[in-house]
Amino acid sequence: MRALLPLFAIALVLPACGQQQDAANNDAADDAIGIPVKGVDRGQKGQPAPDAKFLDPDGGEISLADFKGTPVLVNLWATWCAPCVKELPTINAITREHDKDGTLGVIAVSQDMGEQGSVEAFLAKLKVDDLGAYHDPKMALSGALNAQVLPTTILYDADGKEVWRYVGDLDWTSDEARKLLAEVPAAGKG
Structure with a gap:
């Protein structure tokens, strides 16, 4: 009976190892076929910001070209996206920080199909008051x-060229985020 116990234990462990390997293979396969993986991309x-139009907090049309001349961090989010809602207060915090020094524009653009007033109300309910209702x-x-994937956050240099994008949520007040934001290039240096 004692001789069977080690064999039984090995039989239990081997399938778990295979599952971990399968998960790793799935991540590699997802990356190979273009499914976004959380983290920096x-x-x-060097890609220019698209000229797609969206609404500014006053309801007027705007595009990323309107921010040219200042590096800008663009956060794409939605009210129905739990990770987006979780990170919004940290986006709000860095907005406050960078508004003081003027080194970085920060905009969070709601991808909700409802009325703009509902986005304003949602931000007010969360007490996220430094972000405009883009x-x-x-x-x-x-x-x-x-x-x-939402959220996705993209850093553009002052010339309107993409520096990097972060897929998924992040605490934008964390050390990891501070290191990424330290990559903000000045105009003409992207």
Whole structure:
């Protein structure tokens, strides 16, 4: 009987190892076929910001070209997206920080199809008061950026060229985020 116990234990462990390997293979396969993986993606570096139109907090049309001359961090989010809602307060915090020094514009663009007033009310309810209610009810910006996952946050240099994008949620007040934001290039240096 004692001789069977080690064999039984090995039989239990081997399938678990196979499952871990399968998960790793699935991640590699997902990456190979273009399914976004959470984290930093530098694959679009140097690409110009799209000219897709979305709404500014006053309801007027705007595009990323309107921010040219200042580096800008663009966060794509939605009210129905739990990871988006989780990270919004941290986006709000860095907005406050960078508004003081003027080194980085920060905009969070809602991808909700509802009315802009509902986005304003949602931000007010969360007490996220330093972000304007930018709104893209037609999802033109996320479509032009091929953003397949929300949230997705993209850093553009002052010349309107993509530096990197972060797929998934992140605490934008964390050390990891500070290191990424330290990559903000000045105009003409992208």
